[in-house]
Amino acid sequence: MAIVKRKNTNDEAAEFRAIHWNAKISPRKARLVMDRVRGLPVSEALDVLKFDRHRGAFLIDRVLKSAIANADQAITNGKIRTGEGDLIDPQPDVDVDDLYVHDARIDDGPRLKRWKPRARGQAYPYQKYYAHISIRLRPRPPAPEPKKKRSPQANAGAGQPAASAPAGKK
Numbered sequence: 511m512a513i514v515k516r517k518n519t520n521d522e523a524a525e526f527r528a529i530h531w532n533a534k535i536s537p538r539k540a541r542l543v544m545d546r547v548r549g550l551p552v553s554e555a556l557d558v559l560k561f562d563r564h565r566g567a568f569l570i571d572r573v574l575k576s577a578i579a580n581a582d583q584a585i586t587n588g589k590i591r592t593g594e595g596d597l598i599d600p601q602p603d604v605d606v607d608d609l610y611v612h613d614a615r616i617d618d619g620p621r622l623k624r625w626k627p628r629a630r631g632q633a634y635p636y637q638k639y640y641a642h643i644s645i646r647l648r649p650r651p652p653a654p655e656p657k658k659k660r661s662p663q664a665n666a667g668a669g670q671p672a673a674s675a676p677a678g679k680k
Contacts, residue, residue, distance in 0.1 A: 523648050524604050525593045526581035530573045530643040532619050537641040540566040540616045548614045552578055552647065555611050570643060577645045582606050604649050612648035616641050
């Protein structure tokens with residue numbers, strides 16, 4: 511079954527987040543894993559990360575589980591916030607199972623600059639990369655209503671050509 515990725519663009523929707531600052535992984539390598547879970551429901555995102563063999567999957571899995579725990583805590587205490595951080599009224603219809611990965615980003619962190627000794631007293635520079643991993647969860651938006659099909663009676667005259675003058679000379 512294919513999953514239809516729908517974004518919840520409502521600015522006042524509940525939002526839950528978790529951030530891991532200065533994760534010891536290259537942002538380029540972590541983005542390869544993050545692209546696989548962006549837009550998925552949290553249950554499927556956890557399954558994808560569970561069976562992924564990249565090292566970034568372990569770090570992203572921890573951040574996703576933290577965001578889920580933050581959502582559970584906020585729903586239980588009734589302190590649900592919007593994306594801007596404003597408190598909103600408790601929403602009984604919000605459930606952790608209905609959340610999806612709304613925004614998942616890997617930002618560049620600081621770089622440590624190091625030197626490697628080489629032959630004849632030379633030194634070559636290299637860098638150690640760090641990344642900031644952030645995940646935002648939102649409730650899945652309601653499914654759009656299916657388009658109504660026209661009744662057979664309305665379609666009866668649709669395929670008929672309009673009555674016109676007989677074809678002849680002009």
